[in-house]
Amino acid sequence: MLDIPREEQAKIFQPNSQWVIPRYFRRSFCYSCMKEHIANFSLPSYRKEWCSVGVVVCQIHKCSLLDASGIVASSPSMAMRILKAYSEDPSQCVAASRSHDADEQFTALYKTQLFFQTLEASQQQADQNGMWSCSEPHTGLPRLLLSIFLYPRFGLVNRFIAPRSSYRITTLFQQTLNAGPLVAGIAQRWAGMLMLGWLFELFTPRESTDVESFIERAGAIAGFHDARSLGAACNVFNSLHSDVIARRLREWMPNPSPALLQQFIEGFSEVSIRS
Numbered sequence: 001m002l003d004i005p006r007e008e009q010a011k012i013f014q015p016n017s018q019w020v021i022p023r024y025f026r027r028s029f030c031y032s033c034m035k036e037h038i039a040n041f042s043l044p045s046y047r048k049e050w051c052s053v054g055v056v057v058c059q060i061h062k063c064s065l066l067d068a069s070g071i072v073a074s075s076p077s078m079a080m081r082i083l084k085a086y087s088e089d090p091s092q093c094v095a096a097s098r099s100h101d102a103d104e105q106f107t108a109l110y111k112t113q114l115f116f117q118t119l120e121a122s123q124q125q126a127d128q129n130g131m132w133s134c135s136e137p138h139t140g141l142p143r144l145l146l147s148i149f150l151y152p153r154f155g156l157v158n159r160f161i162a163p164r165s166s167y168r169i170t171t172l173f174q175q176t177l178n179a180g181p182l183v184a185g186i187a188q189r190w191a192g193m194l195m196l197g198w199l200f201e202l203f204t205p206r207e208s209t210d211v212e213s214f215i216e217r218a219g220a221i222a223g224f225h226d227a228r229s230l231g232a233a234c235n236v237f238n239s240l241h242s243d244v245i246a247r248r249l250r251e252w253m254p255n256p257s258p259a260l261l262q263q264f265i266e267g268f269s270e271v272s273i274r275s
């Protein structure tokens with residue numbers, strides 16, 4: 001390690017994303033990855049990929065990530081604690097992560113994850129070059145959509161998947177909005193990612209059918225049945241905040257925009273105008 005130049009050392013630990021879950025909320029893991037660490041005679045370690053908000057599946061093992069529910073740790077021994085908890089009672093992690101449902105949607109989730117990572121990489125590149133093309137979707141839009149879906153306590157996803165971690169809503173609206181995706185459990189994050197991929201129309205007709213059946217089940221609980229009513233159901237904000245978000249959504253909407261995304265934004269904005 002000492003032979004590696006300082007900048008290279010930093011790269012080893014730096015997550016591949018600019019949207020990173022804070023230390024005390026990092027609980028997502030892939031059990032197969034950890035088993036592999038042990039099989040290779042090394043200590044199980046927490047992979048940096050799992051720290052990114054946009055990462056919900058393991059691309060090596062083609063499975064969804066699990067949530068080590070109830071574990072709060074940030075020390076190097078965290079991976080050991082997660083492994084111990086999972087070995088003692090895997091059912092808790094599986095239930096908290098809703099991993100059976102997530103595994104059924106693996107391809108759709110993987111596609112959305114790749115879409116997200118590609119946007120982040122091109123944005124990083126554009127930031128470095130000081131240029132950004134307006135015709136391409138901005139990372140701001142998918143991030144804002146996830147923040148709306150995962151808004152603490154009142155957000156849409158919390159209406160059909162009960163939150164595991166509690167987050168006190170602060171008087172600072174922007175802070176609460178930003179915190180949602182960072183404190184959400186993996187089950188909420190993958191549900192949000194799935195809706196995101198659907199709105200951006202990333203899926204083949206067959207994948208879409210599977211995703212739509214998930215959305216239909218969620219909609220039956222949370223009160224929506226298409227992209228427009230999803231947008232309306234997501235608008236849980238007061239009129240001031242709702243206006244700010246609706247304006248941002250319209251500003252960041254790519255041109256041309258997927259039809260579902262347009263309908264979502266229209267549905268969201270209509271509530272904003274009514275209130």
Ligand SMILES: [Zn+2]
Binds near residue numbers: 030033059060061
């Ligand atoms: Zn893995």
